[in-house]
Amino acid sequence: MRRIVQLILAASVIVLAAFQVSAEPVKVSIWSAITGVGQEGKTEVSYSDTPIGNMVSGINGVDWQIQYTQNSNFANAFNLRLASDDWPEAINMPSATLMPMDKLQKLIDAKVIVPLDKYYNNPKYPYINMIPKKVIDYWRMPDGHIYNFPTGVYADPKQAYGYWAAAVWAVRPDYLAAVNMTTSDLKTIAGVEKFLRAVKAKGLKNSDGLPVYPISSGENIGLADLILNTFGVSTVGQGFDMVGSKMVNVRDNPQTKAALAWLNSLWADGIIDPEALSQKNDTLREKMMGKRVAMMASFAWPYWQTVTAGITPVTDMAFLEYPSAPGAAKSGVNVTYNPNGSAGGLLITKNAKNPEAIVNLVNETWKDFDPKMSADAKWEHQLTLEYGNRGVFWDWDPKLGKPYYVTLRDMAAAGGDYNKIAAIGFSMNPIIVQGNDSNYFTANLKDVLDWIFRMHKFYYNKPNVAPERPFDSLKMPAEGLWNKNAEVLGRLDLEYKAKLISAPKGGFEAVWKDYQNQLEQQGNWSKVRAEWEAAYKAQVK
Amino acid sequence: MTSAETKPLGIQPRPPTKHSLGRRLKRTVSLYGWLYAFILPGIILLFLFAYMPMVGLQVAFKDYVIYKPLSEAPWVGFQYFSFITDPVFWQSFNNTILITFFRFLFGFPAPIILAILLNELYNAPFRRLIQSLSYLPHFISWIVVSYILYTFMQLDTGPLNMVLQYLGFEQTNFMGTQDYFRPIVIISAIWKELGWGAIIYLAALSGIDPQLHEAAMMDGAGRLQRILHINLPGIMPTVSIMLILALPGLLTAGYEQIYPLVNATNLGVSNVLDVYVIRLGLTQAQYSVATAIGLALGIVNTLVVLGANWLAKRAGQTGFW
Amino acid sequence: MKKKMSRADRIFNTVNILVLGFIGLTCLYPIIMMTALSFNQGTDTMKGGVFFWPRSFTWVNYRVMLENVELRSAYWITILRTVVGTVSGVFVTGLVAYGLSEAKLPGRKWIMIYMIIPLFFGGGLIPYYLQLRSLGLINSFWVYIFPGLFSIYYCVVMKTFFQGIPQSLKESMRMDGAGELTILFRVIFPLSSALFAAIALFTAVGHWNDWFSGAFYVTKGSLIPVQTFLMNFMTFDASQTYSRDNAQAGAQALAKMTTEFSTITSTSLRMAAVMVALVPILLVYPFLQRYFVKGVLIGSIKE
16 A cells, blocks of 8 residues: 555656646635535535545646535525625536526626636637637527636537436346346336336346345436336426427426326336435445346436445446337437536635636647547547546547556556556546546545446437537526526426326326426416517527 | 512611602612613613514515615515415414424323422432433433434335334335324424423422422322322423413424425425515515514414413412513 | 322322323433334345344444534534523623513513513514624624624513512612622522522523524534534535544555444444434433533422
8 A cells, every 4th residue: 555655646746747837736726516425425615635636636737625505506505605705716517507598697796717818819828729719609608708718618419428328218128038038128118117127027137135126216316217218208408309300308208297107107017116206316326236126217426436345236237228219209309518618617706816827727628639630549538528638537448448557557567456546536637527427436446437438338329319409598687587487396296207207007197297286386386488489489499 | 579578678667758859760770780780781672672673563664775784674464464365374374283283182191290200210320211211301402303213214224214124114204204204393393392391390390398288198199190190280381481481482382393394295284484575585585574563473473372361260270471 | 298199199199100101202202212123233224124223333323423523523612602601691691681581670571571572572583584684693603602692582581580580688688788790690590599500501592403504504514413414414414424533544444444444334324423422412312401400490399
């Protein structure tokens, strides 16, 4: 262990020399707007806490003091900060929270963030100049200024690095074999149902004698969303998608009803984990670790992070194409990315003591960007943004066709195995401060990283992934019905997902009617929809 | 209450003489100056944390933006009181009343009964032990209680379901069934405050003159009779004060308790007023609507308490003033 | 007295003991369950069946939680606010109550009305929040202290108690020329020490268990108290909690990594975290308990 640390220190000296950064990194506080709590349940983390993070900040010149979002709820945290006027020096706002730019506008109105125009077109920051004009114009606010350093920009959206493609269908091969089926049987939703029923019928138990559930769900019934997608319903953005020649919302899409009715039929026969509708992510994670769930249809990221060495919930699961479902030509969209900044934006606040240090770092990360670069290179650029500079923290292996992590490799070569390296820390986001990566704190880090990478590669160009569409985040009037009712409608959706799935036999229709009524009564749905349609007409040709 | 005949601070009464205002003031200050000084911090703190927010109620009638001064916000009249026609508000209102009513119905007498039962326990060490244990839940925060509940009632591994299975019953996903939400909230609320609430009654019970009991026993009164005719009346003043104090709680189901228990299966019943107001006000930053709701609830609460106090006084019990 | 126990009495006693025993058990069992789970290996807990004692004993859950910097900081905040908040709160409230317990105080009626109104009517959450904000208390440690410095409810309780202290005591001291402070410290406080202990306990528990103000009045992570930490910790993936200090501690820790640490699960860590937050209370509990018994006894002497 000591040897490894020494090695890292030695490596960092070389690296530092190579990058000719001599000054102490500047401490810059930043709010990571989307991440709930960082590793160790921390709400504040200093980048230089870990050996690797220390190294990264040595190169970056910025030692991020990351503040995570308390309270699990972004809107809540945002409003509380706005109310208390408590802002760090910088904010990392993921794309999902930047679009539509009403939050950005609020930050401008409250004079929290500063315009960044002077850093663009500035000879001091040549690489920032390389940001395509289209992208800059995209982020220009109505007042004519730009307040955002976008991260994760793609000249060609089709070839974007698909790190966001993580909504998976996966199956445990051992249980598949146990009921004498193969992955080719799971190409249709009927095949999936056959498998699920077979697991139930077989009464599989795990090694501790606890029952195996054919399928389960994490928090907020994520399962239902994936099933909706599989039935062709898009669940991204504001919930609208083109069906035929008309924009139709999830709530009005007949396929929504079909998908939930399917789940209801499974529930009625006890196929679905009875705790699926109420449990927290980590209850499911523990079940998966105990091999108590045969199949997963979910966003995968809550489940690949675990410290439990030897047992990761996901790595022994095989991912599948989305099964085809009756009435759906292809799966609905559940992931969009914004080519003009898929990872969101870096905002600098009025409290920044040393904005130049931040801008320097941004400048560095744009160094490798070339609009004409190859597809692989674009993945590379994304990796640069996410994991640090190429050649230092990772490199591309043409033979493997995937990135590997240089520091890890070097340390591994130095006599450590992945298990030992995992203990040191793996925290290398120079700018996209997500705080997740150091959570790959698992003894089989290699397996997990490989699994994640294979997964991204597998799903990133599937129909469930799409570049952000113009209608995904329309600007809705601030005091309008849409904004006023959004929370209630969202709550009704979740409430009735649970009620519809668990409706008693023959009671589904009645609950569905009730759902429609409540949408109307509590959420003013038809008026809200009309407001959206008006906005659609005005904003999208 | 001290009767009006008591002499002021032990100073001999003087013949009433005409004093100038200044002299009277001076006398008052010299006599009571210290007492006023003691009271002053309370007055200031109440002004800051109770009266100023009342001034802040004007937010309900204004178009308030958080990063601009309140004085600049335009008046909009009763526009934000339209929540009264919002079914979500009424849902949360009904949910609240259903929880608080039953919590009150079972939870209010529970500590009184516990106190009486404890009082009747002659085995002192056992009594002390039970007393000690019964306070314990009060020290456990709602967050921890929520985790106890989740763990205790989990399927396949939780003790409750294991016992049910052992006894031959079906396992039940209590935390994932809407129908169990209210009972869980009410029972856990009673469980948590049962022992703690009994303390004040135990104190009142021990304040009852033992001679009363002795005299009653001489007259051949049984235990139940003594409980009914000595103990209960003896603690009645405490009961009536606690009753009035409990009434404002009828509109408060308890955010700290309910929020950690919310999940997809109970959204329809867990939307109580506290949760609703916090969602509106702090989560969605709709400050004006949330204030308007708070104002309306405050008025209702006040009327309830005033009514209760009036009733208590009419019934010959200790009122609040 | 005991000799004359009738049959009905005996039945009553038996039932009474059973009922109270059951209540005691329901209060004790969760602690037992959490203790067992917190000392049990997480991977073993997943198998179910751990109800009373750990099946495969481990310290690792506690090791991880105790080395968690965030929990330590939250602990410090909680202890600080509990001590400062309780001492100052009881003192201020006690002073006010004493002032008000003097029946002849001119204007007392008006002051009482002033004090009682907020008990029945308030501004509600949002105006309160906005007031905290305009006082600069948001994101300040003092948001835990100042608003709770004076409690109307405890003030009324104390005032009632003080009024029960024979007025003659006070008056004779006044005749002897004693000042109000002297009376307060020589007569009132000693006579009501048990009451103070009781109210201090009420206040302290309120401080210890409050997660709301930590969640809404504070956005700085360094200011959150233990309960808010637990809230965050429970909403989020607890298995991400891992002490890096351990990893850096050297080869020994690394060896542990693959064995003991590999047994950690969210549940086991949470139970350890909860126990860490509970243990101080459980430790001081017997002492507080004594105060309580005393308080009850003194309460019975009055009048």
